[in-house]
Amino acid sequence: MSPITYITRTESFSAAHRLHSTQLTDEENKVLYGKCNHPHFHGHNYKVEITLKGEVNPLTGMVMNLVDLKECIRLAVMEPLDHRNLDLDVEFFQKKPSTTENLAVFIWWNFQLHFLQNESWRSNSARLYKVKVHETERNIVEYMGEGELDESDSPLKLALINLKGCP
Template identity: 55%
Template structure:
């Protein structure tokens, strides 16, 4: 039986700030411009998750779409949607907040 790929896309909005503690405030502003706003700036993101598998002969599905939607909501969207990634999302708190 062939493998089937199924992709689900979800969107969310979050804010963050590009800032390097190795630079002065003036240097940060010159490099990152509006992305260095001390209150952050926002983006709309799209996350796509692809699962693969064989079609279940009983259900006709590769996976239960309702279960996939619930997992994405609980494991990703509830953590990042309408949040400041730098301040409110534990995964990002100890990660670099800048690109150099």
């Protein structure tokens, strides 16, 4: 067995959002989310860290080519999220609050979806280990794939179920 290492790539993106739950009243949202519930949204310069875990390939000396990791992050994170309004532009957040916790979950599952679609990325030993999202310098969320997507996430969930049948 080859050594196991963890590789991480960091990217930054800007996005707007409004913390608001459709399951709460407007007054409850104002009390819970305060100024982050402003009806005209607010924005962040997010930093995301994607960490993969895998065996070092004895031929290449890599877990995964970082050029490939960069491309997967472009497809899974940058294209759908950079310079977007999370609540208006990303279907995932039209059914749930665009908290950093939910953002980390979205990034995990969307990364998995793109990663599994590319046969050459799937063929190495690399596996997604952790998604870490910095909303601010002081507010950071980590997600490691625990738990399941719920029924409201069905388009993403169905795509993943279909892909898991891939060799």
